[in-house]
Amino acid sequence: MISRKLELLAHPERSTVLVVDDDLLNRSIMVDSLQPHYQVIEAESGEQALLLLHRHKPDLVLLDIVMEGISGVEVCRQIKEDPDEEIATIPVLFVTALDDSRQEQLCWEAGGADFIAKPVNVITLQYRVKAHVTLKRQSDVLRRLANLDGLTGLYNRRYFDEQLQRSVRDQANNQQHWSLIMLDVDHFKNYNDRHGHVIGDECLKEVARLMMSSVRRSQDMVARLGGEEFAILLSGTRLDGAERVARSLLNTIRNTAQLSVDNGKGNELNYPFVTVSMGITEILGNGDLAEEDFLKQADEALYQAKGAGRNRICRYAQGLIEEVGDEPV
Ligand SMILES: [Mg+2]
Structure with a gap:
């Protein structure tokens, strides 16, 4: 994913620019001069601009100040106050015919990045x-x-x-379902002591890779919390869905018997692979619980999975923790 971002960096023509102006002629001049270099979308009002912004998340907004309805300054203020970082960080360039220092000050204060004077000089x-x-x-x-x-x-x-904080808020406000899986590699300290940190690191990378391949939807998220502890945050997922994901991951890891590592001399050396334990919970409350409470629930379930012999899953549901059995045949 990083390489995709870097690739975009090297190809700025794939960037998206939103041009907002209520005057058709002004808008056309700007659109025509940018079209060869960028993907250009246009809006003729502040209202339309805000709609398109959330849909396309452009890389830059060219914004007329004086428009019917929501003004450019107000649009800019809303962009900068948006809770979504991807929206709030979009740079806004005001396009202005105004020779009014008070108005200019308002634009800076609203979070504008720069100005372009009207009539627009295409090269500038x-x-x-x-x-x-x-x-x-x-x-x-x-x-x-x-x-x-x-x-x-x-x-x-x-x-x-x-993200956990955001999903807890999302569940309370929008009744959107979220589930949390906490995963810990079993006896990892012993593994490290026995095989060394280099192999230990390779092992963690392989666990991470298997976790990534167990969730395919872009709205789900896999994280390393530290050491040998990992978490998966599943969007739009109830506890039974999280159980399916966890069970499938547990089996994948159980079936990976060996870790093959290149020793740098073209030889593959094999090391035993690890098992993992998981604790799962559904994020469910009326805004009365904070993200730490859900972390604690998943953590308690994980602790119980460890205590019951590791290499297994426990779930937290309505104050009770129980083991999640293998898939019924
Ligand atoms: Mg105008």
């Missing part, structure tokens, strides 16, 4: 858009790297905490 428009789109691309890559775990390439603890 192209260079300024290019500069801001490049900056946007670079900061996207950096932000993304800051969310990832260096060893496994999974999301890291910091990002997981944010």
Whole structure:
């Protein structure tokens, strides 16, 4: 996924620019001059702009200030206050005929990145858009790297905490279902002591890879919480769905008997693979529970799975913890 972002960085023409102006002629001039370089979408009002923004998440917005209905300044303010980081970080370039320092100050205060004067100088428009789109691309890559775990390439603890908080809010506000799986590699300290950290790291990477392949939907998220502890956050999923995912992952890991590692001399060396334990819970409350409560539920279930002999799954449901059996045949 990182390489895809870097690839986009090298090909800014695939970036999307949203042009907002209520004047058709102004809009056409800007659209025509940007179209050869970007994917361009256009809006003739602030209302339409906000709609398209959420649908397309463009890399830059060119924004007229004076429009019927929602003004450009207000549109910019809403972009910058959006709880979705992908929206809030979109740079806004105001396109203005105004020679009014008070108005300009309002634009800066609303979070505008820059200005372009009307009538638009096409060359200046192209260079300024290019500069801001490049900056946007670079900061996207950096932000993304800051969310990832260096060893496994999974999301890291910091990002997981944010997403868990968001899903708890989502469940309380929109009745959207979410489930949480916590996973811990069994006896990993012994494994590390016995085979060394290099092999231990390879083993964690393989666990991460198997976890990633067990969830295929982009709205689900796999994270490394630290050490040998991992988590999966499943969107739109009740407890029974989470059980299916966990059971299938447990079996995949059970069936992976060996870890093959290249010793650097072209030889593959085989090491025993590990087993894992999991605790699962559904995120369910009336806004009365915080993300720590769900982490604690999954953690208690995980603890019980460990206590019962590891290499198994326990689930937390309505205050009770019980083992999840194998699939009935
Ligand atoms: Mg206008």
